[in-house]
Amino acid sequence: MNNFEFSCPTKIIFGIDTIKKIRDEISHDKKILITYGGGSIRKNGVLKQVKEALEGFNYSEFGGIEPNPKFETLMEAVKVVKEGSYDFLLAVGGGSVLDGTKFIAAASKFEGDPWDILIKGAPVNDAVELASVMTLPATGSEMNCGAVISRLSTKEKFAFMSEKVYPKFSVIDPQTTYSLPEKQTVNGIVDTYTHVMEQYATYDVNTPLQDQWALGIIKTLIEEGPKVLREPQNYDARANIFWCATCGLNYWISLGAVQDWSTHMIGHELTALYGLDHGETLTIILPSLWRTMKKDKMEKLAKMAIEVFGANEFLPKSLLADITIKKTEKFFNKLGRKTRLKEYGINPKEAAAEIKKRFSQRNTVLGERGNITADVAYEIVANA
Ligand code: NZQ
Numbered sequence: 001m002n003n004f005e006f007s008c009p010t011k012i013i014f015g016i017d018t019i020k021k022i023r024d025e026i027s028h029d030k031k032i033l034i035t036y037g038g039g040s041i042r043k044n045g046v047l048k049q050v051k052e053a054l055e056g057f058n059y060s061e062f063g064g065i066e067p068n069p070k071f072e073t074l075m076e077a078v079k080v081v082k083e084g085s086y087d088f089l090l091a092v093g094g095g096s097v098l099d100g101t102k103f104i105a106a107a108s109k110f111e112g113d114p115w116d117i118l119i120k121g122a123p124v125n126d127a128v129e130l131a132s133v134m135t136l137p138a139t140g141s142e143m144n145c146g147a148v149i150s151r152l153s154t155k156e157k158f159a160f161m162s163e164k165v166y167p168k169f170s171v172i173d174p175q176t177t178y179s180l181p182e183k184q185t186v187n188g189i190v191d192t193y194t195h196v197m198e199q200y201a202t203y204d205v206n207t208p209l210q211d212q213w214a215l216g217i218i219k220t221l222i223e224e225g226p227k228v229l230r231e232p233q234n235y236d237a238r239a240n241i242f243w244c245a246t247c248g249l250n251y252w253i254s255l256g257a258v259q260d261w262s263t264h265m266i267g268h269e270l271t272a273l274y275g276l277d278h279g280e281t282l283t284i285i286l287p288s289l290w291r292t293m294k295k296d297k298m299e300k301l302a303k304m305a306i307e308v309f310g311a312n313e314f315l316p317k318s319l320l321a322d323i324t325i326k327k328t329e330k331f332f333n334k335l336g337r338k339t340r341l342k343e344y345g346i347n348p349k350e351a352a353a354e355i356k357k358r359f360s361q362r363n364t365v366l367g368e369r370g371n372i373t374a375d376v377a378y379e380i381v382a383n384a
């Protein structure tokens, strides 16, 4: 196991009717800006619950943060925060709202051009305090310090991480997810599946506990995923899926292990170029990436075939790895998700050429062994 350090200051408040608890978590002298997206929280009554909980507090609202939150919109919010001297941001919505809010928090205290946080990895030394009421199980953003931001003008999508943007607390009431459109429920399940895989399916450095945590999340997704689609108001299934999403990207499962975020990095380019949902890009890229990089990922994929899919341990490793790839694709299909670029009306070779060009320009090299070059990325996308 590799050395690691871990600390996460986020308090998780999980369960039925927990939104009202936010009033106990925010100091009364704070000037609060509630941030949200396109209005789902108005329709499903979440905003009303938040406002009831904040009765007597000093707050205003900033709405309109898009899915794949846009730098341009977030900079408008930064202006509001600075001009209004807000000192607490409460993100209410999905991963995009929370990610956007993390960026607003950092950019509001940043000296210089905030785009540098994303493009140059400029250090975030300070941020406005923030917290979340999370309504979509997918990103794990509620318990991590990462955020992914897109820029409309340049069709780019980049991530940043900073300990300064951990939410102070995150409220997760799984009832808020009853109103999710099926497409978003599926996006959340496949995003979680892929997060777990990007931390698990690399090379083995002897982390059996982390591996079992990871595979436990996968088994739970396979059992509970179809259940939430059949019964969208099944509280326990919704709760289990949400906790899978949170634990899928709070980085517990990758402690001391080796990670590979190349499916995400290639997927972000597909979103930036073609506007596909984050979850859609992952189901397209993950199976193709595994086929291309099978030799590197053989041990872990074979172990997963035995532990998760009940395959015979005496089969050759290469066959076992194939079983995991096929079963994963089948699971995505069972959730109603297409796994081929063509099925989204995108020409694979054209997409591959564009991504290769971008990776070459940026000298991007991915993969746990640093061997997913621009040329290998071309092959992965062209075969997706
Ligand atoms: O905008 P509103 O009206 O709120 O509607 C949203 C949006 O249209 C809707 N929605 C959210 N909760 C709902 C709901 N509709 C009904 N009922 C509810 N309870 O769902 C739509 C999608 O929301 P979005 O926040 O975009 O989805 P998600 O949570 O999947 O977030 C995706 C973003 O997170 C980034 C992605 O790249 C993408 O930009 N990621 C962030 C990560 C992180 N911070 O660690 C890691 C991930 O890998 C991912 O990259």
Ligand code: ZN
Binding pocket: 139, 191, 194, 195, 264, 278
């Ligand atoms: Zn993701």
